[in-house]
Each structure stands twice: as C-alpha cells, then as structure tokens.
Amino acid sequence: MGDQSSTRTVAAPPPDDLLPTCDPEPLFSNLNQAAGILAAVSGGPDSIAMMHLLARWGSERRPFLLVATVNHGLRPEAAGEAAFVAREAEALGLSHRTLVWTGDKPATGLQDAAREARYRLLVHLAREAGASHLITAHTLDDQAETILMRLARGSGLRGLKGMRRELDRDGIVHARPLLDWPKARLVDLCRQSGWAFVSDPSNADERFARARWRRLMPLLAAEGLTADRLALLAGRAARADEALEIKAHQALKAAEPVAGEGELSFRAACLAGEPFEIGLRILEQALGLIGLESSRLQRLEACLERLRAAIPAGRGLRLTIGGAVLHLDRAGRLRLRPEPPRSRGR
Numbered sequence: 001m002g003d004q005s006s007t008r009t010v011a012a013p014p015p016d017d018l019l020p021t022c023d024p025e026p027l028f029s030n031l032n033q034a035a036g037i038l039a040a041v042s043g044g045p046d047s048i049a050m051m052h053l054l055a056r057w058g059s060e061r062r063p064f065l066l067v068a069t070v071n072h073g074l075r076p077e078a079a080g081e082a083a084f085v086a087r088e089a090e091a092l093g094l095s096h097r098t099l100v101w102t103g104d105k106p107a108t109g110l111q112d113a114a115r116e117a118r119y120r121l122l123v124h125l126a127r128e129a130g131a132s133h134l135i136t137a138h139t140l141d142d143q144a145e146t147i148l149m150r151l152a153r154g155s156g157l158r159g160l161k162g163m164r165r166e167l168d169r170d171g172i173v174h175a176r177p178l179l180d181w182p183k184a185r186l187v188d189l190c191r192q193s194g195w196a197f198v199s200d201p202s203n204a205d206e207r208f209a210r211a212r213w214r215r216l217m218p219l220l221a222a223e224g225l226t227a228d229r230l231a232l233l234a235g236r237a238a239r240a241d242e243a244l245e246i247k248a249h250q251a252l253k254a255a256e257p258v259a260g261e262g263e264l265s266f267r268a269a270c271l272a273g274e275p276f277e278i279g280l281r282i283l284e285q286a287l288g289l290i291g292l293e294s295s296r297l298q299r300l301e302a303c304l305e306r307l308r309a310a311i312p313a314g315r316g317l318r319l320t321i322g323g324a325v326l327h328l329d330r331a332g333r334l335r336l337r338p339e340p341p342r343s344r345g346r
C-alpha cells in the first residue's frame with residue numbers, strides 16, 4: 001500500500017541522452033475505447049512511470065485523463081506526497097485530484113481497510129468524473145508476490161490466477177496495463193528519464209507479508225521460481241479455471257434448473273456424479289444465480305462433501321452457506337434461497 005510509514009522524495013538524476021525508447025501506444029491500446037480514464041498515482045516509481053507514459057500517449061485517440069492520489073491519513077508525509085503528484089501531473093498538463101480517507105481507522109486489518117477505502121474513493125471519483133476506467137500501476141513483481149502469498153494460504157486454482165488484468169469495480173473497469181512489466185524496468189525508466197518519484201520504505205517493512213515475500217524473491221528466482229515463471233503459472237491456472245467454469249456451467253444447465261423469486265432449484269445428481277471440482281463450481285454458480293457471492297472455498301468444500309454423501313443415499317438435507325439456505329429433498333432436487341435476514345450472521 002502506498003502510505004504506511006515515512007517516505008522521502010528521490011531527486012532523480014537529470015535526463016540521460018539515451019532515454020529508453022518506450023512506446024506507450026501498445027501499452028494502453030486496450031484503453032482506446034475508454035470513456036475517460038482515472039489513473040491512480042501514489043507517487044511511487046511504478047505509478048509515476050505510468051503517469052508519464054500516459055502523458056506521452058498519442059493525443060489523437062486518447063480518452064480524457066484524470067490523475068488521483070489517495071491520502072489515507074496514516075502518515076504525516078502523505079499530504080506532501082499528494083501535493084508532489086499534483087505538481088508533477090500539472091507539469092504534464094494532466095488534471096489531478098487528492099482524495100482523503102477520513103473514516104475511522106480500524107485497530108486491526110489496517111492495510112485491508114485502507115485498500116478498500118482507496119478503491120471506494122477512486123471508483124466514486126471515476127463515476128463522478130464520467131470515467132469508465134480506473135487504472136493502477138501493478139507490476140509483474142506485484143503479481144508474483146500475490147501468487148506466492150496465495151500459494152502460502154493454500155489457495156485454489158482461482159487464486160493462482162493472480163491479479164486480473166481487468167475487473168469490474170461497481171461498474172467501473174479496473175485495468176492494470178503494467179502487469180507484465182518488471183518493477184525494476186519502471187524504476188530504471190524513471191531514473192533514466194529524470195522522472196522524480198517518492199520512495200516508500202514500507203515496501204521493505206517486514207511487518208508486512210508482502211515485504212517478507214519480496215525479500216525471498218531473489219532466493220526463489222535462483223531456484224528458477226522467477227516472477228516470469230509465476231506469471232506463466234498464473235496464465236495456465238487462468239486457462240484451466242476458465243475450462244472448468246464452462247464445464248460446470250454446462251452441467252448446471254443440464255440439471256433442469258428452475259429459477260423463481262430469488263430461488264433456484266436443480267437436480268442435484270450432478271453434484272455427486274461430476275468430479276468434485278466441477279461440483280464446487282456448480283454450487284458457486286448456483287449461489288451466484290440467486291445473487292450471492294461465493295463462500296470461502298473451505299466452507300464450500302465441506303458443504304459439497306455432505307451433499308455428496310446424502311445424494312446417492314436419497315437422504316434429505318438442510319444446510320446454510322454464504323447467506324444461502326440449501327435444501328436437498330429426498331427426490332434429489334436441491335433448492336437454494338437466500339437466508340431470511342433475521343437469521344443471517346448467526
């Protein structure tokens with residue numbers, strides 16, 4: 001996260017005669033059709049490089065651009081950093097807004113809360129400004145660290161897909177155009193181009209898991225587990241995940257689903273007959289069809305195990321999961337409906 005401990009501004013050396021040739025056109029070509037772009041710039045080298053590259057992006061087809069910095073109100077330096085980004089943006093002819101997180105700060109899970117607040121503020125501003133896209137400067141290294149952290153948590157295939165290049169955040173497309181770029185390349189680009197940036201020591205603060213994983217990266221790379229290989233794994237996991245989703249969709253469609261009044265029912269035999277992984281996804285998709293987020297993988301697995309034991313035995317079963325009540329009748333039909341509000345969260 002951008003601002004959890006003290007930072008200092010690095011005065012970059014003057015521009016080198018041999019500026020690295022870096023064409024922003026292919027980098028941002030997916031954004032040509034955007035109805036306005038909000039660029040999230042913390043002041044670190046990654047997002048400062050993104051801002052400079054955006055400013056150099058061919059002006060003809062470029063959608064309107066707005067730059068924003070979030071001051072989480074967690075460090076005294078944060079206001080100065082936002083002002084620094086504002087000045088840099090102005091010098092490039094770009095509009096800039098500073099957003100301040102004024103809400104209560106939780107005693108635990110501060111990083112997660114700050115991230116959530118950051119995206120809430122950014123998405124709100126994007127909507128207000130009429131921007132269709134929010135872009136952040138996540139790099140290949142961020143992707144590799146994310147995958148390692150998810151591996152360590154025993155994540156499923158979906159987690160191993162890593163961060164997505166594009167996702168929907170409440171109707172705004174969140175895009176990560178630098179996801180294939182090693183961080184070192186962006187830092188070099190800043191230094192060689194004379195682009196000043198803010199250096200954030202919290203990136204090396206080992207109280208944070210991401211920093212500890214970052215420290216391990218060279219050791220892992222020496223054994224072949226490089227950021228590139230982790231990204232390769234993520235791409236393959238994404239491909240397998242997509243295939244399994246399609247198979248689960250087909251299985252659910254063939255199970256005579258009947259939807260009505262926020263409910264869904266279907267023949268449950270597929271949950272026992274299909275491979276376990278497909279069964280999990282059928283359940284998740286069914287929950288999605290009644291408007292519920294998928295539950296934690298472990299809970300979903302436990303739920304499916306019970307269903308798989310009951311279905312062949314012709315036993316009825318009633319379960320709750322992820323805000324849903326599941327009712328398996330003796331005829332082998334499973335009905336899902338949202339839990340009544342009063343009993344939720346017990």
Ligand SMILES: Nc1ncnc2c1ncn2[C@@H]1O[C@H](COP(=O)(O)OP(=O)(O)OP(=O)(O)O)[C@@H](O)[C@H]1O
Pocket residue numbers: 001002003040041042046047068069070071072115118135136137138142
């Ligand atoms: N304070 C901030 N203001 C504006 N943008 C920010 C700020 N902090 C982070 N960002 C954006 O998010 C990108 C990723 O930053 P960082 O790696 O610090 O995020 P993170 O806390 O790991 O969150 P995420 O879940 O998005 O990975 C930055 O390159 C920048 O585009």
